Amino acid sequence: MEFVKPSVDYFELWPLLLVFGVACLGVVVEAFAPRAVRYITQVVLALAGLVGALVGVVLVAQDVTTYDDGAARGILAVGGTIAVDGPSLFIWGLVLALAIGGVLLFAERHLDGGMSAFAGQASAVPGTDAETAAVAANREHTEVYPLMMFAVFGMMLFPAANDLLTMFVGLEVLSLPLYLLSGLARRRRLLSQEAALKYFLLGAFSSGFFLYGAALLYGYAGSMDFARINEAVRNDVGSSSLLLIGTGLLSVGLLFKVGAVPFQAWTPDVYQGAPTPVTAFMAAGTKVAAFGAIMRLFYVALGADRWSWQPMMWIIAILSMFVGAALAITQNDIKRLLAYSSVAHTGFILTGVLGLQASDQLAPGEITSVQAVLFYLTTYGFATIGAFAVVSLVRDAGGETTAIERWAGLGKESPVVAAVFAFFLLAMAGIPLTSGFVGKLAVFSVALAAGAWPVVVAAVLASIVAAFLYIKVIKVMYFDEPVGDGPKVAYPSVLTATTIAVGAAVTLVLGVVPGPVLDLAAVAGEFIR
Amino acid sequence: MELYTPILVLAALATGFAVFSVVISAFTGPKRYNRAKLDSYECGIEPTPQPVGGGRFPVKYFITAMLFIVFDIEIIFLYPWAVHFEAMRLFGLVEMVLFIVTVFIAYAYVWRRGGLDWD
Amino acid sequence: MRILAADLPDPGLAAFGQDPWWVVLLKAVLIFVVLVLLTLFNIWFERRVVARMQHRVGPNVHGPFGLLQSLADGVKLALKEDIIPKAADKVVFILAPVIAVVPAFVTWSVIPLGPEVNFFGHRTPLQLTDMPVAVLFMLAIASIGIYGIVLGGWSSGSTYSLLGGLRSSAQMISYEVAMGLALVAVFLYAGSMSTSEIVAAQDRLWFGLILAPSFVIYVISMVGETNRAPFDLPEAEGELVGGFHTEYSSLKFALFFLAEYINLATVSAIATTLFLGGWAAPWGIENVWEGANSGYWPLLWFFGKVFIFIFLFVWLRGSLPRMRYDQFMALGWKILIPVSLAWTVAVATIRVISLEADNGINRTYLVAGIAVLLVLTVGLMFVPERTDDQADAAEAGEEDHDAFAGGFPVPPMPAGGAVRGAAAPLSFSNTPGGRTTVTATAESKENHE
Amino acid sequence: MTQYVVLSAILFTIGCVGVLTRRNALVVFMCVELMLNACNLAFVAFARQHGNLDGQITAFFVMVVAAAEVVIGLAIIMTIFRTRRSASVDDASLLKY
Amino acid sequence: MILTILILLPLVGALVTAFAPAAVSRLVGIGFAGATLLAGIVAAVQYEADAGMQLTETHVWIESLGVHYALGVDGLGILMVLLTVVLVPIVLLAGWRESDAEGNGGAKAFFAWTLALETMSLAVFTATDVLLFYVVFEATLIPAYFLIGGFGRSGRGRAATKFLIYQLAGGLVMLASVIGLYVVSADNGTPSFLLSDLAAIDIDPITQRWLFAGFFIAFAIKAPMFPVHTWLADTTEKATPGTSVLLVCVLDKIGTFGMLRFCLGLLPDASQWATPFVVVLALISIIYGALVAIGQDDVLRLIGLTSLSHFGFIVLGIFVFSPTGGTGAILYMVNHGIATALMFLVAGFLIQRTGTASIREMGGVEKSAPVLAGFFLVGGLAACGLPGLSPFVSEMMVIIAAFDHHWLVGSVAVLAIVLAAFYALWMYQRTMTGPGIAPVQDLDRREVGIIAPLALALVLFGFFPMPLLDVINPVVHDTLAGVGIAQETQEAGRQ
DSSP, X not given: OOOOOOOOOHHHHHHHHHXXXXXXXXXXXXXXXXXXXXXXXXXXXXXXXXXXXXXXXXXXXXXXXXXXXXXXXXXXXXXXXXXXXXXXXXXXXXXXHHHHHHHHHHTOOTTBTTBOSBOSOTTSOTTSHHHHHHHHTTOOOTTHHHHHHHHHHHHHHHHHBOBHHHHHHHHHHHHHHHHHHTTOBSSSHHHHHHHHHHHHHHHHHHHHHHHHHHHHHHHHHSOOBHHHHHHHHHHTOSOHHHHHHHHHHHHHHHHHHHTOTTSOTHHHHHHHHSOHHHHHHHHHHHHHHHHHHHHIIIIIITGGGHHHHHHHHHHHHHHHHHHHHHHHHHOOBHHHHHHHHHHHHHHHHHHHHXXXXXXXXXXXXXXXXXXXXXXXXXXXXXXXXXXXHHHTTEEETTEEOOBGGGGTTHHHHOHHHHHHHHHHHHHHHTOTTSHHHHHHHHHHHHHHHTTOHHHHHHXXXXXXXXXXXHHHHHHHHHHSOOSTTOOEEOOOOHHHHHHHHHHHHHHHXXXXXXXXXHHHHHHHOOOOO | OGGGHHHHHHHHHHHHHHHHHHHHHHHHSOOOOOHHHHSOOOTTSOOOOOXXXXXXXXXXXXXXXXXXXXXXXXXXXXXXXXXXXXXXXXHHHHHHHHHHHHHHHHHHHHHHTTTTOOO | OTTXXXXXXXXXXXXXXXXXXXXXXXXXXXXXXXXXHHHHHHHHHHHHHHHHHTTOOOSOSSSGGGTTHHHHXXXXXXXXXXXXXXXXXXXXHHHHHHHHHHHHHHHGGGOOOEEEEESSSOEEEESSOOOTTHHHHHHHHHHHHHHXXXXXXXXXXXXXXXXXXXXXXHXXXXXXXXXXXXXXXXXXXXXXXXXXXXXXXXXXXXXXXXXXHHHHHHHHHHHHHTTOTTSOGGGOHHHHTTGGXXXXXXXXXXXXXXXXXXXXXXXXXXXXXXXXXTTSOOTTHHHHOGGGXXXXXXXXXXXXXXXXXXXXXXXXXXXXXXXXXXXXXHIIXXXXXXXXXXXXXXXXXXXXXXXTTXXXXXXXXXXXHXXXXXXXXXXXXXXXXXXXXXXXXXXXXXXXXXXXXXXXXXXXXXXXXXXXXXXXXXOGGGHHHHHHHHHHHHHHHXXXX | OHHHHHHHHHHHHHHXXXXXXXOBHHHHHHHHHHHHHHHHXXXXXXXXXXXXXXXXXXXXXXXXXXXXXXXXXXXXXHHHHHHHXXXXXXXXXXXXX | OHHHHHHHHHHHHHHHHHHSOHHHHHHHHHHHXXXXXXXXXXXXXXXXXXXXXXXXXXXXXXXXXXXXXXXXXXXXXXHHHHHHHHXXXXXXXHTTTGGGSTTSOOHHHHHHHHHHHHHHHHHHHHBOBHHHHHHHHHHTHHHHHHHHHHSSSTTHHHHHHHHHHHXXXXXXXXXXXXXXXXXXXXXXXSOOOBHHHHHHSOOOHHHHHHHHHHHHHHXXXXXXXXXXXXXXXXXXXXXXXXXXXXXXXXXXXXXXXXXXXXXXXXXXXXXXXXXXXXXXXXHHHXXXXXXXXXXXXXXXXXXXXXXXXXXXXXXXXXXXXXXXXXXXHHHHHHHHHHHHHHHHHHHHHHHHHHSOOBGGGOOOHHHHOHHHHHHHHHHHHHHTTOTTSHHHHHHHHHHHHHHHHOHHHHHHHHHHHHHHHHHHHHHHHHHHSSSOOSOOOOOOHHHHXXXXXXXXXXXXXXXXXXXXXXXXXXXXXXXXXXXXXXXXHHHHHHO
């Protein structure tokens, strides 16, 4: 058997490899460092790794040159399995930035009496003396940092994968640590464990679909490689039923990850049950990575087959927006509410994904769908992580108070927190002068330009419903009389404070001067086809 | 598939023998009913009823099983690599060393956390 | 993904899959018969040898030298009542012995017993069949055998059987890892997984010599794999009465017995094939007599080597005490596996150096990789185990709590681990340790009931 | 080859139905594994059909992933089980919408 | 540049007020409002009539979306700016005390939000880039929301939410049209949101109609028209009079302002096409508003509903496409601003004194508080268009134009005057005359000082509307020119 040695291109990959290395190093630290120094070591290690990787992304981004056919910039690494191109790099940077915020939230210890938000001893049964002992011993799982780094690695691999196998591996590497993390809450452990269980079962289920879809596509095209699949689709080899079913199953797996209707069932439970820092990181990061993957798969591999998957996407987008917004209104738990709103946002982003147009149909300087979606992801990511960070501040004796009615009077209790949260909500509602508005504008524009006007109309109507939802919360915070002694706001350490501040700042800046980021997304440009 | 049919022949032979002896023992042996004899053996004391599903096991067995899976998977990758090693040479070696080291990190973690201790 | 092209059919296996049906049938029957007889002989052999070692006589009544003893035992078993306890899960209970015994036979289908011979006027190798993944196949089948034991133990509905089954499964999988890793080195050198080609690859030098560590690891783990003394913990009569087959009687029990002894022969045969040159005559012999490796003679060499191993088994049983379970597991997980991993890498390195000798390789690149691994290994070897986790145990003993949450028959160590290893001198200093041991045992017992 | 694909499809469907209908978390989980293995079968079958090894390699990776899922999944299920002595997904009902 | 200063001044004021110590915050706020007033006057002085769009400034804002930070005012814009900068200080003064009343958000917040609102409104009136307009158009809602929700009578929270939902809904519908414009401009070369660029494109009629629908719905909600007016009554009832002034007299003008700027300016054909429909709606609003107003018992609610009728007039004036009508409409916007502001403020003082807003529980105020009653009467008469007060002029012009358009339309409009007279005078009669409640204390010097200018303005423009008309006519001429061309083409098409 002849063997062709693949080129690994370590330089372009080193952000990826660095994150993975740091994750492994974290495990080594867990194994050998004494318990006393683990916390600080892990936090420093994780932050250093992420920042280093971020720098790496910038360097690589400056370094990459045009790919041979000239349409896109970047390279195909590791024998064509990983595409380091503009969108990949943009998403890497975004994920890393969000992950830094995540680490800061993970490391927060001031909110809950000097303890992090994670269980002292996950294996100890809740309510047993084993658990109380673990709490008394001031235990905490510092494994969360390596786990998170693995998840980040997956989030970076997922959108950069250039064949179905790598994409599947990325999907799993991103999911598995999150399953565990969402089960590690210190408070309300039963809820948390259930969340983990549901997330895991449904997640594994959906990844099964993804895999079978991949198998069928492989059967159709005879290769896992996106470019090959694209060729096959263009030349229309093989039976189109394989292609159709395969595409459907693949999209089931992917749409589950972004929590699109009808695959959103896990979202509220997991968002509510998981420890809030995890929720923040997961909500922001997973969506970014998964949408990167969705765009790559559907644009690069199945772009030629647009007309068969777009109708499905239309329906799913519309459903997601309406169901998400409508169900969100009925919620009385802030985390569930945000979860459903994230479902609605999935619908909006899908609207942008639908804006796919051949480059010759675009006017010079007109915004492309990739650009729009990337921008929306940026705005959404920061707003979400900020919002959940704020949620982790509002507490009472039993931990966080997530019941919305208990938030009444927050405007008087702590005007700053209330204002920041209201700001995030307005951003999600897409009020002008917040980043959310520009994001909506961008995705709607591309969708309309691509002729998906029914979706845009539906999106507009849905965002009216959604707006009502966010305003409802703002009204509670400002104009309702507090029940009982009203909510208390725990004073955060600099870590959470930084995260919230950065989130708010980004949300504001992107709302007022979105130009630079939009241009960056434009420079990120096209996928390597 | 020619290569595999002989195996089936042998397997059929063995199965036939096994089934035969299981069946035949029902007829050759005597049948003398005795309640105590049908109880599960508990050193003579009154046997304790088994909890449904065999009850709960020490978590150690679980951990062992998981470790086994991990290493079995590693072996899955080692075998083809070993067989085609001559083709890959240095590249293969380096990649495999990286792979082994990665697995080894997890192994070290388990070891240090007492996952391998049976006391 | 475009690295690999389609694989070509393995030229080395041209000889196989050509036999007419009657040859196949005949071969199969022969193997079957040979195995049954071999078992009968092995039982007798073991009893005689152990008896010698213990200055007894052993079975000597039935037939010459009591050769028919095992046969008699078999018949006796067949005439015993076939009991199915009422707590048992009937179907599985009956199925278990079958599942245990069939794989034991099937494994032999890929063992090369000799070269191509004239088989009733038809040229065919002395081997039922072979395939590119023969060794993998053997391992797979062997691990199916484990199901028989686990299911047998589980379906008996008796605590002893249950724990016996659990233990045996745990120890089998533990040692299967070490075994599997030990084989990697062989494939590295043979460049194939088909048994016949591995044998062919050893025509110059036996792997048992150049790959001594692999050989040693394999031998140790094969003993563990077969639940034989000193690793016969699943049947530790002191703790578990009969282990997984406590509730079995009559021919069902006989089948388990049969399976165990066939596995004995199987692992020996595998060892012979992979490490001792299979059916090839020991060196020197073909120099003085070139016919040694042709015709049916190789059968002699092959079974000779197999019997060496079987004697080794018996010898071990006769001379070594049973290990404690935790020591046993520690041996498997903490010594065999790391060592075999390190050894594998070392072998691969040597291979590369020898292969790339002509074009000078970049050694620093290479050494770096090895260094990382060795540092990790050595570091692991010499760090005292669980230093900080003992501290944890002191402050909140929930990890141990998990450890025997369901009750675990082996007495737990006192926190200090003072009496680890059998030979700790008994003194007043560790009597509290001893006392805790006792109490812990009691509580664990009642936990698990 | 098609019959292998059909078989894999059947297995996949069985697993899928199992996930949707069964209530015991462990059984659900096994059904998921069944789905993954059905995928493996399909991959290998297609690999043989197309005469390249991609599918077989994929099968390896799928095994790895399946193993990882087993490890994590069993850990999670066991934690729940230890907590409430029941592995039924219906009992996991604290989270209601 | 002056316009940017004009916009930034109140913004800075809002921030400073928000962070200033409570003691001086009100002074700071009023100071900035005054400064803004000055800036507005300066701008007005620099503005010369009959020179089209001027004081313009243009910078690229979001390049990839073709969005610019582009400002400029024509006659209409400058008038609205003036109206705003004049009304805001008055509102602040009027809210000097009551915004501190218990249950309210406090004067500091009131002043800060009001100034923020002023910034946004000024930006709306001066924006010449569609997206910039949209952005600030939506942004006005936030301060308005907090003004309504934070100050006024109980139940204001719901009112605020209702208000915001209505407005957001309209806004988002409009967003669709805005994006539509973007796509259209992208299809015709490079995408741009500049009014000037967009006016250059001639959009095919069908697209125009869709876009028109989006814009018109938004503006109809903003300037309450018949089907989508229901937020108005609740809001004006619950909010403080000051807030109501800002809403009705400034914010709602954005609606009619937008109709002139965008519907007529950018989509002439569609506007032509929609005329019958819009005119009917306008008439319904006129009559319906008047009728409902008559039935009201709450003073503020009543006043709010009267302006529904007035906005009907304005829209009618705009959509009859005649110079008289257009001029009348724009003039009406100014006058209505002044008159209604007067009404609201006086009513506010009245409610402060009587402690109730229910007409049924008032009466005979004129005996104890003649000055208050006098101002109230002026306002009422202005509302029903008494000759000599400025609304009369505009109302007449609109009605004449209506008759030119179609005799039926005109006569319906006339009918409204009668109704107006009825509700205005009947309200006055029920509250001021007749058997008195406990005597109330008359307006003090501060309050007189606050509302006197408005009354004066009413009288002044009643007799000398010329200065306003000079500013207005060119705008109307330009706008109608745009539409008129369309008319001719249509006729050409018919022959």
